[in-house]
Amino acid sequence: xNPQVIxxxxxxxxxxxxxxxxxFLLQLTFLLHLLAMNALLGGLLITLFARIxxxxxxxxxxxxxxxxxxxxxSLVAATVTLxxxxxxxxxxxxxxxxxxxSILMGWGxxxxxxxxxxxxxxxxxxxxxxxxxxxxxxxxLGLTVILFLWIGFMFTNNTSLMLHPEKWAAMYFADAxxxxxxxxxxxxxxxxxxxxxxxxxxxxxxxxWWGRSRLARxxxxxxxxxxxxxxxxxxxxxxxxxxxxxYYMAQPAHVRKLFMGGQPLATALFGxxxxxxxxxxxxxxxxxxxxxxxxxxxxxxxxxxxxIVMIMMRDAVRAGSLGAHFRPETFAVQPQVLNLVIFAVxxxxxxxxxxxxxxxxxxAWER
Amino acid sequence: xxxxxxxxxxxAGILMAWxxxxxxxxxxxxxxxxxxxxxxxxxxxxxxxxxxxDFVKSHxxxxxxxxxxxxxxxxxxxxxTIGLISPHGTSALIHGYVWGWAMEWVxxxxxxxxxxxxYYGWKRLDARTHLAMGWIYFIAAFMSLVIINGIVTFMLxxxxxxxxxxxxxxxxxxxxxxxxxxxxxxxLAIAGMFTLMTAAGLPRDAFRTRVIRWNAAWAFGxxxxxxxxxxxxxxxxxxxxxxxxxxxxxxxxxxxxGYFKWGIIVTALLALVPLLLPxxxxxxxxxxxxxxxxxxxxxxxxxxxxGRKPFVIQKYMYSTGMLASQEDVVAEQGMAASxxxxxxxxxxxxxxxxxDLYRAxxxxxxxxxxxxxxxxxxxxxxxxxVSGLLPRLENxxxxxxxxxxxxxxxxxxxxYLMTMKPQTKPDWPADPxxxxxxxxxxSCGLCHTPDGFxxxxxxxxGMTADEIDEFLDEAGDVDEGMPAYTGTEKQxxxxxxxxxxxxxxxxxxxxxxxxxxxxxxxxx
Ligand code: HEM
Numbered sequence: 001x002n003p004q005v006i007x008x009x010x011x012x013x014x015x016x017x018x019x020x021x022x023x024f025l026l027q028l029t030f031l032l033h034l035l036a037m038n039a040l041l042g043g044l045l046i047t048l049f050a051r052i053x054x055x056x057x058x059x060x061x062x063x064x065x066x067x068x069x070x071x072x073x074s075l076v077a078a079t080v081t082l083x084x085x086x087x088x089x090x091x092x093x094x095x096x097x098x099x100x101x102s103i104l105m106g107w108g109x110x111x112x113x114x115x116x117x118x119x120x121x122x123x124x125x126x127x128x129x130x131x132x133x134x135x136x137x138x139x140x141l142g143l144t145v146i147l148f149l150w151i152g153f154m155f156t157n158n159t160s161l162m163l164h165p166e167k168w169a170a171m172y173f174a175d176a177x178x179x180x181x182x183x184x185x186x187x188x189x190x191x192x193x194x195x196x197x198x199x200x201x202x203x204x205x206x207x208x209w210w211g212r213s214r215l216a217r218x219x220x221x222x223x224x225x226x227x228x229x230x231x232x233x234x235x236x237x238x239x240x241x242x243x244x245x246x247y248y249m250a251q252p253a254h255v256r257k258l259f260m261g262g263q264p265l266a267t268a269l270f271g272x273x274x275x276x277x278x279x280x281x282x283x284x285x286x287x288x289x290x291x292x293x294x295x296x297x298x299x300x301x302x303x304x305x306x307x308i309v310m311i312m313m314r315d316a317v318r319a320g321s322l323g324a325h326f327r328p329e330t331f332a333v334q335p336q337v338l339n340l341v342i343f344a345v346x347x348x349x350x351x352x353x354x355x356x357x358x359x360x361x362x363x364a365w366e367r
Numbered sequence: 368x369x370x371x372x373x374x375x376x377x378x379a380g381i382l383m384a385w386x387x388x389x390x391x392x393x394x395x396x397x398x399x400x401x402x403x404x405x406x407x408x409x410x411x412x413x414x415x416x417x418x419x420x421d422f423v424k425s426h427x428x429x430x431x432x433x434x435x436x437x438x439x440x441x442x443x444x445x446x447x448t449i450g451l452i453s454p455h456g457t458s459a460l461i462h463g464y465v466w467g468w469a470m471e472w473v474x475x476x477x478x479x480x481x482x483x484x485x486y487y488g489w490k491r492l493d494a495r496t497h498l499a500m501g502w503i504y505f506i507a508a509f510m511s512l513v514i515i516n517g518i519v520t521f522m523l524x525x526x527x528x529x530x531x532x533x534x535x536x537x538x539x540x541x542x543x544x545x546x547x548x549x550x551x552x553x554x555l556a557i558a559g560m561f562t563l564m565t566a567a568g569l570p571r572d573a574f575r576t577r578v579i580r581w582n583a584a585w586a587f588g589x590x591x592x593x594x595x596x597x598x599x600x601x602x603x604x605x606x607x608x609x610x611x612x613x614x615x616x617x618x619x620x621x622x623x624x625g626y627f628k629w630g631i632i633v634t635a636l637l638a639l640v641p642l643l644l645p646x647x648x649x650x651x652x653x654x655x656x657x658x659x660x661x662x663x664x665x666x667x668x669x670x671x672x673x674g675r676k677p678f679v680i681q682k683y684m685y686s687t688g689m690l691a692s693q694e695d696v697v698a699e700q701g702m703a704a705s706x707x708x709x710x711x712x713x714x715x716x717x718x719x720x721x722x723d724l725y726r727a728x729x730x731x732x733x734x735x736x737x738x739x740x741x742x743x744x745x746x747x748x749x750x751x752x753v754s755g756l757l758p759r760l761e762n763x764x765x766x767x768x769x770x771x772x773x774x775x776x777x778x779x780x781x782x783y784l785m786t787m788k789p790q791t792k793p794d795w796p797a798d799p800x801x802x803x804x805x806x807x808x809x810s811c812g813l814c815h816t817p818d819g820f821x822x823x824x825x826x827x828x829g830m831t832a833d834e835i836d837e838f839l840d841e842a843g844d845v846d847e848g849m850p851a852y853t854g855t856e857k858q859x860x861x862x863x864x865x866x867x868x869x870x871x872x873x874x875x876x877x878x879x880x881x882x883x884x885x886x887x888x889x890x891x
Contacts, residue, residue: 007707008454009369011458011459011462012459013459013462013463015462016462016464016466016534077435077439080440081475081476081479085472089465091461092461092462095454095457095461099370099454099457102447102450102451103372103373106451109451113386113441114444117440121432168371172708173710173712178373178451336534339466339467342470343473346473346474350476350477354477354480357481357484357503358484360484360488361487361488361491364488364493
């Protein structure tokens with residue numbers, strides 16, 4: 001027997017912009033969110049490892065966590081701010097699916113907010129009071145990391161449950177108290193691990209850049225960061241290739257087929273993504289071999305390209321899973337051109353002001 | 368009815384109220400406190416007052432920790448919560464106002480960036496640049512308020528938008544300006560309250576006195592303007608007059624509007640204390656002041672929410688997600704056919720059908736025994752009472768969305784509601800006055816108030832107990848919209864006592880045609 005499929009109808013009001021534009025803004029802002037989230041979550045995971053490894057003396061494993069602690073609150077701010085925008089566009093385009101899965105997970109989804117408040121204060125506590133905490137530092141860091149991992153886990157549950165309308169009716173009629181998760185979905189764990197370990201890899205690369213800027217200023221502690229960052233990036237990228245394949249294998253057959261010739265774009269993305277992954281690992285090993293002076297530009301540019309490919313693949317998975325349930329071509333569209341222009345102007349001005357402000361702070365700090 | 372409904376035993380409204388009241392209080396502080404920071408910093412620098420500058424500096428850390436973390440994240444929390452309890456409303460708001468939200472987002476990231484630079488810049492930036500950061504912060508925070516205020520007021524008074532569905536028509540709606548003034552000055556007042564808190568901890572000397580006076584001026588001054596703007600706001604809310612809502616058609620509205628009014632008065636009086644007697648000001652009084660401010664703000668938000676019922680977006684979309692424009696179709700095809708989330712078992716199981724209908728059409732506002740719970744009423748009703756009420760739901764005082772149940776649907780919903788009836792017999796008060804009041808509340812009081820909305824006093828003027836008894840026998844024939852009387856013997860006796868006394872007593876003095884809060888409520 002086929003399961004009963006219930007999907008909320010699209011909104012009665014027209015979309016205020018063409019679908020492709022909203023799609024583009026969703027992907028673009030999600031990329032930015034991902035970069036910030038990777039720096040934060042990956043950075044904290046690396047820090048936790050360093051905290052465990054450090055002997056508390058003056059070895060580099062001990063000084064790294066303090067440095068990360070100083071910047072982590074600002075990274076949370078960036079992650080959240082850059083997360084709000086894709087959330088807006090996701091709800092605008094995929095509200096029928098996203099609101100429904102959110103409601104089924106009710107408390108789990110709501111918990112994100114509460115947990116985030118605690119996790120955020122956790123980072124401030126480490127930044128402002130880290131030294132006073134003494135032995136409490138490690139448990140605090142561990143707890144904060146767990147809270148952030150929880151947030152990511154809820155996101156993965158929600159963004160994967162929204163792809164399975166065939167599950168919703170049975171879940172809802174069994175229990176409407178908002179206690180569901182998407183744990184039975186075979187793609188949940190590979191998807192989540194891919195995201196989290198990917199975050200560690202990207203954060204490793206960022207650590208490498210940070211180390212380089214320290215070296216450039218004659219601070220020798222940078223060498224350790226360059227080495228650790230490069231190694232982290234390489235090994236975790238290798239693991240991610242495996243996870244990516246697992247993620248692919250966990251897709252339903254009709255989605256898998258899209259990536260195996262069923263749809264040219266999806267197939268191309270899959271191929272490029274795979275090859276790029278291998279190239280990144282090779283470049284990563286070469287980089288280590290060349291030592292601290294090596295040029296990290298090529299690997300970084302390719303890593304960014306890989307992230308873009310991954311985001312587009314995610315979109316292909318979404319389109320493939322929802323299939324005929326999501327028909328954006330049937331949405332009424334009534335572009336609000338004036339408002340779009342006002343937004344664009346504000347956005348450019350806003351970015352300009354933000355850059356100016358951060359530059360002022362940076363210049364003052366250099367002096 | 369389009370989306371599934373999250374079953375929350377405490378009531379969706381309660382969760383929403385918690386999240387939004389806490390957020391709104393802190394986010395208004397984020398705006399007003401921003402202005403306080405720059406203005407006070409300027410003052411300190413101009414007069415070369417180092418202690419004042421230090422005070423601003425230490426306050427700015429508290430400010431950042433509260434607004435950037437709790438304020439910003441609880442704002443995301445409101446969004447998450449409305450998405451969970453009113454997905455259709457959220458969807459409509461982002462379809463109409465994506466670009467509004469996107470513009471707000473620009474100010475959101477500027478606000479956060481500026482706050483961080485301002486805070487981390489204390490040590491590093493020169494005075495002029497530092498102040499510039501403060502101004503950028505305040506302007507960005509204020510612009511967020513300017514935009515969100517448009518979208519929030521739109522939901523209560525969409526005005527011309529109902530005809531043209533045009534962004535700016537809905538944005539600059541009839542309550543836009545008064546609400547913007549209330550919110551701005553409430554922000555300044557809250558800034559005063561929180562800085563009074565930081566100041567209370569200073570060592571007792573002339574400096575403390577000076578700082579406390581300065582902050583109290585913000586709190587008191589802000590509240591005075593809020594009070595004036597609230598009058599203006601009340602005058603702009605045409606919906607409340609039209610609907611006789613304040614006469615008691617929405618039971619909760621006059622109550623919360625009254626809380627708001629008295630809240631402003633009490634909070635302003637409290638804020639006079641530090642202004643006039645800065646020496647007695649201490650931490651205990653700060654806590655009381657902040658609590659009053661929080662509750663007042665909460666009452667204000669609640670008034671706005673209550674006044675919107677039964678709509679999410681006034682006259683456009685009901686709380687259940689039904690569009691006003693869909694009503695005819697829904698009336699024709701029936702409630703089950705119009706709801707998406709009806710389980711297959713409901714075909715041949717009336718209780719199941721009733722449950723699914725209840726979830727889709729009642730649960731958005733009602734709970735079993737929590738907020739707006741039905742169980743306390745059901746305890747005193749039998750099946751006949753419920754089936755008499757259901758076709759007449761829109762006459763119940765709350766102004767509920769219309770219910771167009773077919774006979775089968777009414778029967779199904781009735782049988783489900785009967786499963787909610789408590790097993791044990793409810794207590795019946797021994798005190799005859801309390802019994803009379805209860806008998807009225809669970810029957811006539813659902814749709815009538817003694818004076819005010821569909822008032823009864825005159826109708827029963829001079830009637831004897833026997834006449835009332837006779838009237839109750841024929842209550843079902845009075846009007847199509849009024850059900851037959853189905854109370855038990857005990858309830859009936861108590862009700863007759865109530866109505867007889869009602870008809871004999873003159874209307875309480877000081878209350879014109881209306882219930883207590885008519886004129887008061889309108890002002891607030
Ligand atoms: C700081 C804590 C956060 C962490 C660790 C985090 C982590 C993640 C992760 C792991 C995903 C990928 C889920 C998946 O698709 O498998 C994700 C997606 C997403 N995040 Fe975050 N997130 C955080 C905060 C936020 C916040 C506060 C928002 C918005 C207000 C947000 C908005 C989003 C959105 C909209 C997506 C999905 C985009 C899409 O499916 O196209 N995130 N996040």
